[in-house]
Amino acid sequence: MNPIRRTHHPLQALMGGLLIAAAGLAHADFLFTVNTTADLVDINFSDVQCRTAANNCSLRAAIMQANHLSAAGVITIVVPVGVYVLGPPVGSDPNGDNGEASGGLNITTPLGPDQYLQIVGAGADRTFIDGNQTDRVMEFAAGRVARIEGLTLRNGRRGGINSFAGGLLNFAELTIANCIVENNRSESSGGGVISEGGSGSGARLDIIDSIIRNNQAAFAGGGLSLSGINTIRGSTIHGNSAGISGGGIYAHATTYIVNSTISSNVANTDGGGIYATLATTALYNVSVVNNDADHDRDQNGGIGGGVFIAATNGRFIVVNSLIASNTILDAPIDDDCNGPLEVYGWNLFGTTSGCSYSGNGTAARGLVALNSIGPLQDNGGPTPTHALLAGSAAIDTTRDVLGCVDEIGIRLDFDQRGAPRPAGMRCDVGAYEYGAIPPVNERIFGSGFDVAP
Numbered sequence: 001m002n003p004i005r006r007t008h009h010p011l012q013a014l015m016g017g018l019l020i021a022a023a024g025l026a027h028a029d030f031l032f033t034v035n036t037t038a039d040l041v042d043i044n045f046s047d048v049q050c051r052t053a054a055n056n057c058s059l060r061a062a063i064m065q066a067n068h069l070s071a072a073g074v075i076t077i078v079v080p081v082g083v084y085v086l087g088p089p090v091g092s093d094p095n096g097d098n099g100e101a102s103g104g105l106n107i108t109t110p111l112g113p114d115q116y117l118q119i120v121g122a123g124a125d126r127t128f129i130d131g132n133q134t135d136r137v138m139e140f141a142a143g144r145v146a147r148i149e150g151l152t153l154r155n156g157r158r159g160g161i162n163s164f165a166g167g168l169l170n171f172a173e174l175t176i177a178n179c180i181v182e183n184n185r186s187e188s189s190g191g192g193v194i195s196e197g198g199s200g201s202g203a204r205l206d207i208i209d210s211i212i213r214n215n216q217a218a219f220a221g222g223g224l225s226l227s228g229i230n231t232i233r234g235s236t237i238h239g240n241s242a243g244i245s246g247g248g249i250y251a252h253a254t255t256y257i258v259n260s261t262i263s264s265n266v267a268n269t270d271g272g273g274i275y276a277t278l279a280t281t282a283l284y285n286v287s288v289v290n291n292d293a294d295h296d297r298d299q300n301g302g303i304g305g306g307v308f309i310a311a312t313n314g315r316f317i318v319v320n321s322l323i324a325s326n327t328i329l330d331a332p333i334d335d336d337c338n339g340p341l342e343v344y345g346w347n348l349f350g351t352t353s354g355c356s357y358s359g360n361g362t363a364a365r366g367l368v369a370l371n372s373i374g375p376l377q378d379n380g381g382p383t384p385t386h387a388l389l390a391g392s393a394a395i396d397t398t399r400d401v402l403g404c405v406d407e408i409g410i411r412l413d414f415d416q417r418g419a420p421r422p423a424g425m426r427c428d429v430g431a432y433e434y435g436a437i438p439p440v441n442e443r444i445f446g447s448g449f450d451v452a453p
């Protein structure tokens with residue numbers, strides 16, 4: 001598949017920041033442009049410059065200097081093409097996360113109000129932040145409002161005590177846009193990302209046009225473990241694994257998933273694709289395909305190849321979504337869901353056994369032939385998807401003539417790829433619109449080649 005592509009020029013982001021700044025007199029803007037891939041610290045916080053002992057600006061120095069600003073305003077860190085390998089943690093912290101000066105990158109609680117921090121890469125196929133298997137890649141502390149864009153976060157690893165979140169740990173209000181989070185590992189929960197809303201941190205995570213793939217957790221949430229408030233839009237969660245539950249996503253707080261694909265994730269017990277408990281999880285035009293539960297085939301079992309809903313005070317709402325070809329034990333027999341579903345609109349399953357259906361019940365669900373769903377691949381747009389094949393029961397079968405909508409009732413004018421919906425008579429079931437052509441993505445930094453540097 002094509003690597004993920006940027007959809008916004010960093011200068012647009014910068015100009016946006018300047019406009020925000022211009023609107024408020026008290027604001028000051030800061031721009032730190034990284035110019036070395038070396039992992040070096042900032043040597044002087046009071047100079048308000050990103051500067052290392054080698055007299056250049058490293059990613060770590062930029063973040064450290066940003067951490068020590070107290071003025072309100074927009075802080076922009078531009079991270080050019082390159083592989084930024086993080087050094088190991090040093091010092092006495094047994095958990096390997098001893099602050100901003102080493103190991104994973106710690107974005108701390110801001111020293112002053114009204115700061116907005118954005119870290120902007122050259123594209124997820126161009127800018128790589130690499131944990132080098134020694135620590136989590138990034139952590140955002142409570143109180144921070146931030147965005148990361150156009151980056152790959154990879155090869156994070158957390159072992160031993162407090163080993164949550166291999167790739168990224170979020171206590172902040174964080175947007176992850178046009179990013180790839182891959183090949184991270186936790187010996188506890190949250191292989192790729194944990195957003196942790198506990199202890200009054202008010203965490204919020206918005207994932208947009210991104211890929212969460214090939215991450216591993218020893219316990220729950222191979223790709224994502226989510227509390228707080230979460231939205232996932234235009235994104236693909238695939239190839240992640242959990243030693244216990246929730247191969248793709250372990251959702252235990254409010255989670256809205258829109259125009260997204262959950263594919264080929266595995267869990268050794270319940271919920272190959274999604275494990276949901278305690279709060280509201282809602283799917284709008286989502287495709288949940290090819291996930292597997294009880295992947296280890298052990299004596300502890302495991303059910304809910306696609307989705308598993310623990311019936312403990314939670315709601316699991318499914319609207320215009322496709323849940324098919326999910327298995328247990330990699331067996332050819334479908335095991336798409338287990339637990340109580342609330343269904344609205346028109347949803348299609350490989351099999352409807354294993355779940356109960358409230359909401360609009362049998363009027364909102366039907367069956368789809370598995371051979372009418374294509375493999376996960378590049379079908380255009382920034383993220384891989386499962387195409388609908390000609391004749392699929394998912395094509396043009398949603399019920400509302402006005403189109404499909406998201407969690408706040410806004411009409412979805414595009415599918416996951418950015419192709420216009422609806423094509424044909426109606427919006428299609430799931431994340432992919434048959435017969436719709438996605439736009440050719442602009443390349444901003446490169447000249448069209450798709451290979452990583």
Ligand SMILES: [Ca+2]
Pocket residue numbers: 042043044045046047048049050051065
């Ligand atoms: Ca400095």
Ligand SMILES: [Ca+2]
Pocket residue numbers: 089096097098099100101102103104105106
């Ligand atoms: Ca650190």
Ligand SMILES: [Ca+2]
Pocket residue numbers: 268269294295296297298299300301302
């Ligand atoms: Ca098992």
Ligand SMILES: [Ca+2]
Pocket residue numbers: 395396422423424425426427428433434
């Ligand atoms: Ca259609």
